[in-house]
Amino acid sequence: MSDLPTPQAEEQTEEQTRESHLALEQDVREAVWEEDSRWLSRTLNRLYPADAADLLEQLSTDDFAEAVRLLDGQLSTEIIIELRDEYREEAVDVLPDEAVAAVLEELDSDDVTTILEDLEDERRERILDELSPEDRASLEHGFAYAEESAGRLMQREYYAAPEFWTVGHAIDHARDNADDLPDEFYEVYVVDPAYRLRGEVPLAKLLRTPRDVKLSDIMEEVQSDIHVDMDQEEVAYQFQKYSLASAPVTDEAGRLLGMLTVDDMVDVIQEENTEDFLAMSGVNSADGSDTVLDSVKARAPWLAVNLITAFVASGIISLFESTIDQIVQLAILMPVVAALGGNAGSQGLAVAVRAIAEREMDGDASRRAIVRETLTGLANGVIFAIGVAAIAGFWFQSTGLAITIGIAMFATFIWAGFSGIIVPLGLRKVGADPAVASSVFVLTLTDVMAFFSFLGLATLILL
Amino acid sequence: MSDLPTPQAEEQTEEQTRESHLALEQDVREAVWEEDSRWLSRTLNRLYPADAADLLEQLSTDDFAEAVRLLDGQLSTEIIIELRDEYREEAVDVLPDEAVAAVLEELDSDDVTTILEDLEDERRERILDELSPEDRASLEHGFAYAEESAGRLMQREYYAAPEFWTVGHAIDHARDNADDLPDEFYEVYVVDPAYRLRGEVPLAKLLRTPRDVKLSDIMEEVQSDIHVDMDQEEVAYQFQKYSLASAPVTDEAGRLLGMLTVDDMVDVIQEENTEDFLAMSGVNSADGSDTVLDSVKARAPWLAVNLITAFVASGIISLFESTIDQIVQLAILMPVVAALGGNAGSQGLAVAVRAIAEREMDGDASRRAIVRETLTGLANGVIFAIGVAAIAGFWFQSTGLAITIGIAMFATFIWAGFSGIIVPLGLRKVGADPAVASSVFVLTLTDVMAFFSFLGLATLILL
Numbered sequence: 001m002s003d004l005p006t007p008q009a010e011e012q013t014e015e016q017t018r019e020s021h022l023a024l025e026q027d028v029r030e031a032v033w034e035e036d037s038r039w040l041s042r043t044l045n046r047l048y049p050a051d052a053a054d055l056l057e058q059l060s061t062d063d064f065a066e067a068v069r070l071l072d073g074q075l076s077t078e079i080i081i082e083l084r085d086e087y088r089e090e091a092v093d094v095l096p097d098e099a100v101a102a103v104l105e106e107l108d109s110d111d112v113t114t115i116l117e118d119l120e121d122e123r124r125e126r127i128l129d130e131l132s133p134e135d136r137a138s139l140e141h142g143f144a145y146a147e148e149s150a151g152r153l154m155q156r157e158y159y160a161a162p163e164f165w166t167v168g169h170a171i172d173h174a175r176d177n178a179d180d181l182p183d184e185f186y187e188v189y190v191v192d193p194a195y196r197l198r199g200e201v202p203l204a205k206l207l208r209t210p211r212d213v214k215l216s217d218i219m220e221e222v223q224s225d226i227h228v229d230m231d232q233e234e235v236a237y238q239f240q241k242y243s244l245a246s247a248p249v250t251d252e253a254g255r256l257l258g259m260l261t262v263d264d265m266v267d268v269i270q271e272e273n274t275e276d277f278l279a280m281s282g283v284n285s286a287d288g289s290d291t292v293l294d295s296v297k298a299r300a301p302w303l304a305v306n307l308i309t310a311f312v313a314s315g316i317i318s319l320f321e322s323t324i325d326q327i328v329q330l331a332i333l334m335p336v337v338a339a340l341g342g343n344a345g346s347q348g349l350a351v352a353v354r355a356i357a358e359r360e361m362d363g364d365a366s367r368r369a370i371v372r373e374t375l376t377g378l379a380n381g382v383i384f385a386i387g388v389a390a391i392a393g394f395w396f397q398s399t400g401l402a403i404t405i406g407i408a409m410f411a412t413f414i415w416a417g418f419s420g421i422i423v424p425l426g427l428r429k430v431g432a433d434p435a436v437a438s439s440v441f442v443l444t445l446t447d448v449m450a451f452f453s454f455l456g457l458a459t460l461i462l463l
Numbered sequence: 464m465s466d467l468p469t470p471q472a473e474e475q476t477e478e479q480t481r482e483s484h485l486a487l488e489q490d491v492r493e494a495v496w497e498e499d500s501r502w503l504s505r506t507l508n509r510l511y512p513a514d515a516a517d518l519l520e521q522l523s524t525d526d527f528a529e530a531v532r533l534l535d536g537q538l539s540t541e542i543i544i545e546l547r548d549e550y551r552e553e554a555v556d557v558l559p560d561e562a563v564a565a566v567l568e569e570l571d572s573d574d575v576t577t578i579l580e581d582l583e584d585e586r587r588e589r590i591l592d593e594l595s596p597e598d599r600a601s602l603e604h605g606f607a608y609a610e611e612s613a614g615r616l617m618q619r620e621y622y623a624a625p626e627f628w629t630v631g632h633a634i635d636h637a638r639d640n641a642d643d644l645p646d647e648f649y650e651v652y653v654v655d656p657a658y659r660l661r662g663e664v665p666l667a668k669l670l671r672t673p674r675d676v677k678l679s680d681i682m683e684e685v686q687s688d689i690h691v692d693m694d695q696e697e698v699a700y701q702f703q704k705y706s707l708a709s710a711p712v713t714d715e716a717g718r719l720l721g722m723l724t725v726d727d728m729v730d731v732i733q734e735e736n737t738e739d740f741l742a743m744s745g746v747n748s749a750d751g752s753d754t755v756l757d758s759v760k761a762r763a764p765w766l767a768v769n770l771i772t773a774f775v776a777s778g779i780i781s782l783f784e785s786t787i788d789q790i791v792q793l794a795i796l797m798p799v800v801a802a803l804g805g806n807a808g809s810q811g812l813a814v815a816v817r818a819i820a821e822r823e824m825d826g827d828a829s830r831r832a833i834v835r836e837t838l839t840g841l842a843n844g845v846i847f848a849i850g851v852a853a854i855a856g857f858w859f860q861s862t863g864l865a866i867t868i869g870i871a872m873f874a875t876f877i878w879a880g881f882s883g884i885i886v887p888l889g890l891r892k893v894g895a896d897p898a899v900a901s902s903v904f905v906l907t908l909t910d911v912m913a914f915f916s917f918l919g920l921a922t923l924i925l926l
Contacts, residue, residue: 025826025827029827050686050704054704057823057828058825058826058827059827060827060831084823174670175670175671178671178672181667182667183667184667184708186666186708202647203666203667204644204645204647204649204666207637207666208637209641210638223511223513239729240726240729240733241513241517242511242513243726243729245647245709245724245726246708262725262726262729263706263708263725266702266703266728266729266732269732269733270703270732270736273733273740274817274821277740277743277813277816277817278813280740280743280744280813281743282806282809282810283813283814290835291835292835292838292839292842295814295835296839296842296843296846299807299810299839299843300843302806303806303810304850306802306803306806307799307847307850309802310798310799311799313798313799313802314795314798314799317794317795317798318795321791321792321795324787324791324794324795328784328787328794329784330794331780331791331793331794331797332777332780332784332787333777334794334798335773335776335777335801335910335914336773336774336776336777339769339776339906339910340766343745343769344762344766346744346745347744347745347746347762347765347766349744350740350741350744350746351741351746351758353740354737354741358733358737360520363485363488364488364522365520365521368523372754372755372758373758375755376755376758376759376762379755379759380759380762380766383759384770388770443802447798
């Protein structure tokens with residue numbers, strides 16, 4: 001079997017790295033087929049957990065489940081945590097209850113919540129039974145908070161200190177209680193006797209300050225304001241806005257309850273981005289696009305909506321049945337007007353949806369955007385009306401047809417620019433997510449305009 | 464004028480917060496119009512820089528420039544840094560050279576690079592002349608690295624210590640050299656005498672460890688492997704993969720050159736997400752969609768490509784001119800086949816592009832995805848072929864037309880599923896960005912299939 005790549009391997013060209021990586025993937029697959037659990041376990045444990053998890057995710061789900069079974073409890077906790085959702089669920093499904101419980105005991109509370117969330121109620125109960133009563137009580141606590149809330153994401157391990165402590169006291173306390181502190185933290189939270197958050201001291205500042213200075217003298221105001229019930233999207237926004245590495249979570253009375261770290265927030269940001277990205281193309285959810293049934297379920301609803309809107313567009317065309325019957329070229333050209341208009345509308349829509357998601361579309365900005373988008377539609381309308389008219393006129397040797405399609409194209413572009421911005425702003429106003437439903441509205445509006453203006457003008461001008 | 468909101472304002476309902484925010488926006492706008500620079504400067508300086516920047520971004524670009532002029536050097540460095548690109552450029556344009564130079568002297572090198580990047584060469588020279596020779600040399604260094612590389616993004620301020628130092632030594636050194644250390648850092652980098660990176664000690668670990676322990680005994684291996692020339696997309700990927708708060712940047716020989724922090728990486732992640740998001744709808748770039756001219760420039764190229772592909776689809780239709788001439792209902796129904804097929808293709812495409820961007824589409828995963836997408840096309844094809852056939856048959860009271868559109872729909876869906884995955888994978892293979900060009904290919908392929916199968920079958924079955 002091929003050499004194991006070690007983290008401090010010699011410099012390699014990118015090509016070599018890629019090749020040895022592919023060879024390793026193949027070796028892992030073969031080890032699973034040959035049931036070589038010893039080689040497998042040794043190989044995975046020599047890699048960084050994130051790299052080992054990547055490697056396992058290259059296996060098919062069946063091979064992966066087989067690998068977990070082969071490793072029989074030797075799959076390390078760190079690797080399980082690094083796995084993508086589908087694979088982690090699979091691993092937890094395959095592992096016995098005691099092994100899952102053992103994994104849970106080693107983790108920070110936010111990671112535990114992530115794993116327990118995936119389980120069915122009955123199995124979760126069984127696994128919680130394996131834990132000590134203290135651990136169990138603390139874990140069940142996390143489930144009291146809504147999904148996608150700060151409370152669900154936070155960890156209950158953090159470093160808090162009273163205001164009157166000195167820097168020296170804080171450092172000594174950390175040394176004496178090393179085991180009770182979380183592995184990673186970037187700030188000491190300063191609290192009053194009622195555990196209300198008073199400020200924070202970044203570790204870099206703690207390190208720079210003489211031992212006898214009081215924490216209350218160097219603590220900084222906490223910029224973020226994250227309540228335990230806050231939605232994860234808002235939390236992620238605060239992390240971005242204030243450039244945070246971690247942030248305290250408080251209850252309504254301002255008492256410290258937990259801590260959020262940026263690595264979890266990066267995951268949230270990516271999750272929200274994926275949701276928006278897929279929603280724009282009419283895919284309902286990202287998780288579990290792994291089976292055909294999941295894919296159909298995530299996509300059929302918007303196709304069904306599109307089925308209706310497509311027949312609405314057909315209805316418009318059918319109004320002009322006799323016009324098309326007399327000038328068949330209209331049937332050939334009408335998809336051009338619809339395609340270009342739809343494209344122009346989608347462009348404006350994408351810009352608007354993204355700006356809304358990044359909160360750059362408040363107050364005055366949205367008024368300016370409406371003007372800008374309509375004018376952009378007008379400008380592109382002039383360009384492409386001339387282009388389309390020239391091609392159509394030349395193709396069918398008809399000035400009338402050229403004038404008809406040119407005017408229709410121009411009107412459709414202005415309408416597309418206007419709908420591309422007004423639809424998402426309108427959806428936001430009524431509290432809907434502009435990423436989800438805008439696309440189908442904008443495309444229907446532009447189709448209707450395209451067919452109506454082109455065929456209507458043709459009826460007026462050419463008949 | 465309304466009360467200033469202070470960071471520790473009393474609890475307010477969300478509605479009240481929003482109202483007072485809008486009132487503040489209006490007050491700022493009026494202060495600019497009334498040239499009340501004193502109120503403006505006092506108000507902005509009482510807010511967090513990120514909040515003050517948000518507030519200024521609500522102004523139109525003209526009002527904003529006027530505000531900067533009014534403040535006349537009193538606009539704080541922190542606020543300038545927090546501004547979005549367009550506004551920061553505007554601010555730097557308005558401020559005199561000396562004011563910009565003064566801003567630069569207070570910043571970490573990565574932020575300085577961000578500002579200098581925006582300037583024209585001549586003005587950059589003039590501003591660099593205002594700085595001390597040391598500052599100048601160090602700043603010019605950043606420009607030696609390619610745009611969007613780790614070298615351009617990194618800061619040259621970090622905390623490095625030799626292996627033989629103890630924890631106590633490291634803490635004492637930090638206290639004695641407080642001013643030379645960056646404001647924020649999360650790790651001490653351990654280097655050998657040749658400044659080669661040997662490991663890192665997270666501050667949380669430094670804090671927990673007794674004074675007499677040597678750094679070499681507690682240092683951890685650096686998981687990330689970030690070279691100074693590495694593209695920012697790859698860097699951001701490593702931050703996500705290894706859940707980093709900061710990471711060292713090295714040269715080819717492994718020598719430490721600088722440090723990257725996660726807040727900069729979150730910006731990069733959002734930038735890359737925005738690029739992909741807009742590219743999928745045929746918008747070339749996100750920056751400077753602020754004027755109509757910029758918008759036209761960012762969108763016209765893909766509309767031009769679409770112009771060509773739309774006429775290709777028209778060409779397919781024109782092959783069946785005489786068929787349509789005999790059965791005008793075909794013209795009414797053909798956009799339904801194209802719209803639904805295009806939608807199905809876009810859905811698969813969005814899932815594939817996102818999976819490629821998140822690196823979940825390597826090796827075996829792509830083979831499985833091709834099978835899954837084609838089968839999803841088949842499954843949705845059955846559902847919607849029946850649906851469309853039923854509606855069309857009922858509408859036009861024609862079994863032949865129902866059968867024709869049903870079969871065409873079915874074929875188009877399978878084809879759409881297949882193209883939605885094969886096009887982005889193919890583009891990746893030839894080194895193109897699948898987010899940028901996929902959409903137009905997939906839509907053209909489904910249009911061609913839709914028109915060809917529907918009109919072709921109609922010619923065979925119905926004539």
